[in-house]
Amino acid sequence: MPSSIGNFKGCPVILFGSDNECLAEAVIKEHDRALNTIEISGLLDKLEQGCRLKVLIMHSSGAAEFSGTIIKSYVNEREIALYNERQREARGATRHVLNAPATIKALILKTGPMPFEPPIKAKVNNISRTGVLLQSPSGHFEVGSVLELHINIQGRDAILYATVVRMYEEAANDEAPAKDAASYYGCKFLFAGR
Numbered sequence: 001m002p003s004s005i006g007n008f009k010g011c012p013v014i015l016f017g018s019d020n021e022c023l024a025e026a027v028i029k030e031h032d033r034a035l036n037t038i039e040i041s042g043l044l045d046k047l048e049q050g051c052r053l054k055v056l057i058m059h060s061s062g063a064a065e066f067s068g069t070i071i072k073s074y075v076n077e078r079e080i081a082l083y084n085e086r087q088r089e090a091r092g093a094t095r096h097v098l099n100a101p102a103t104i105k106a107l108i109l110k111t112g113p114m115p116f117e118p119p120i121k122a123k124v125n126n127i128s129r130t131g132v133l134l135q136s137p138s139g140h141f142e143v144g145s146v147l148e149l150h151i152n153i154q155g156r157d158a159i160l161y162a163t164v165v166r167m168y169e170e171a172a173n174d175e176a177p178a179k180d181a182a183s184y185y186g187c188k189f190l191f192a193g194r
Helices: 086-091
Strands: 012-016 022-032 037-041 052-059 062-074 077-083 096-109 112-127 131-136 146-153 156-169 183-189
Touching (some): 012 096, 112 146, 131 156, 146 183
Antiparallel strands (some): 037 077, 062 077, 096 112, 156 183
């Protein structure tokens, strides 16, 4: 497990199956770094003991992706053994459909954060361990803008910082009013220590 990540206790976590379908969203109750295990709680009915998963952990310094196996199963709690698959970690390109609500709280400038009042509502369309594709119906950000993102997982905000590396706008068609057009931002996480 990367030493720069630190402890996962209290972090939101998203569990995916082998074909990248989202199986559950949960919160990490305990993290045993020595044993490479996490205990999670949430609505976990679909997850049985022995189930193999992709585990995406939303940490304050970014997202960490692991493979995992459920080794213990309790009512609304599971214990998962984590391990790295270095090929996937190095590629960092596995994208998972998320469609989770998000809020853009601030634009980070060299002089400090510039909070948005009110915060800008957005949606995370998909996510990988290196970044997100963000959809925002309001607000406009240039490539290079650094954003403070709050992504809601199981009622908990994962607070992440990301820089916009690409953007495009969805043109409104004849049937949809212009206000329904959205801007899409490909954002790369800013990891601690980089």
